[in-house]
Amino acid sequence: MQYITATDLAERPGARELSQVATAAHLKPVAWELMEATLRGGDRSTWTADQVAEADDALRRIEDAVAQAESLIDGFLAKRGYSLPLSPVPELVTGWTRDIARYYLHKDRSGKEETDPIVRAYRDALKFLQLIADGKFSLGGNDPVATSPSAIDVRFEADDNVFSREQLRVFR
Template identity: 55%
Template sequence: MYVTTAQLAERPAARELAQVATREQDAIVDDTLMDATLRGLDRSAWTPEDIAIADDALARIVEAIGEADGIIDGYLAKRYPVPLTRVYPVVTNWSRAITRYLLHKDRHSMEQNDPIVRDYRDAQKLLQLAATGQFSLGADDPVLTDPQDNDVQFVSDGNPFRRKSFRDCL
C-alpha cells in the first residue's frame, strides 16, 4: 500500500472517512472509533455492533486504497517495476488523493472548485508526467539513480579511415 489507514487518519481525518465509508443504512461511525480503527488502537470501549460497522467502513477504505494503488501502478508500470519497493512521499500523496476521490464518488459538487476533484486531477496529471519521464519521484528516483542508465557507452564499427581506403580514392 502506498498510503496507510493511519496516514489517512491524519489527512483527510477519521471524521471525513467515517462519513463517506459508512454504509447508508448504518449510523455514521463515531469519529473516535473510526480513528482508533484506522490506527489499529484499542476499541474495547465500544459495542461489538459499533465495531462491526467501523470494520465494514475500514474494509471500504482499504478497498479504495487498493484501487488507488492499482491506478498508480497502471501509470508507473510504463517506466518502473511495480509495485514500487519504496514508497515515495509523492506517491503517498497521489494515493491519498485518489483514495479520497474514490470514496467520495457519489458526492455532488461543482468540479471546478472542489478540492477533492482538484487533488485527484493533479495526481493524474503528475502520474502521466512520471510515466513519460517528465516528472521524477524524487532525488532517489530509481530511474534517475540506476547506474546502468547513467553509464555512457561508445560503440564503433572500427576505423572507417584506413590508408588503403585513401589510396583507392587517388
C-alpha cells in the first residue's frame, strides 16, 4: 500500500466495518477487535490460529482493494504526467484511495446508489481525478506538476506613447 496504510484504514472506515466487508462471504465476520489488531500490527495471541488466518485473509482482501484503487488513481495521474508513485503522498490522494477501496470492498451493498454515501464518495473521487487528468485541478501547494511561480514568464506590452516628453512639459 503506497497511498494509504492499514493504520489509516483502522482509523477510518474502521476495523468494525472492514471486518464485515472483507471477510469471505461464506464465513462469519472476523471479530472487529482481531481486525483492529491485524490492521495496526498488534498482539493477536489471544485468538486461535484459524481466527488469525481468517483475519489475514480479510487483510489480503483489503490490500487487494487498495491496490486496485491505487492503480486507478495512478492511471489518472499518469495521464497528467505525474512521476509515480507519488512521494510524499498528498492527503487528497490518501482520502481518494480510502474512498475508492471502500467502494470496492462494499461490492455487495444494498440500497439506493444515489443516496449511498460510499457511492457518492467514490464518484466524487473519480470526478476530482478526472479534473486532475484534464489539468483543471491541482493536488495543492506541493503539486510537483503545477508550474512554480519562478518559472512563469511574465511579459508586459503597451501601445506607443500618445504624448511625447516635449508635449507633456507644456502641462507643468
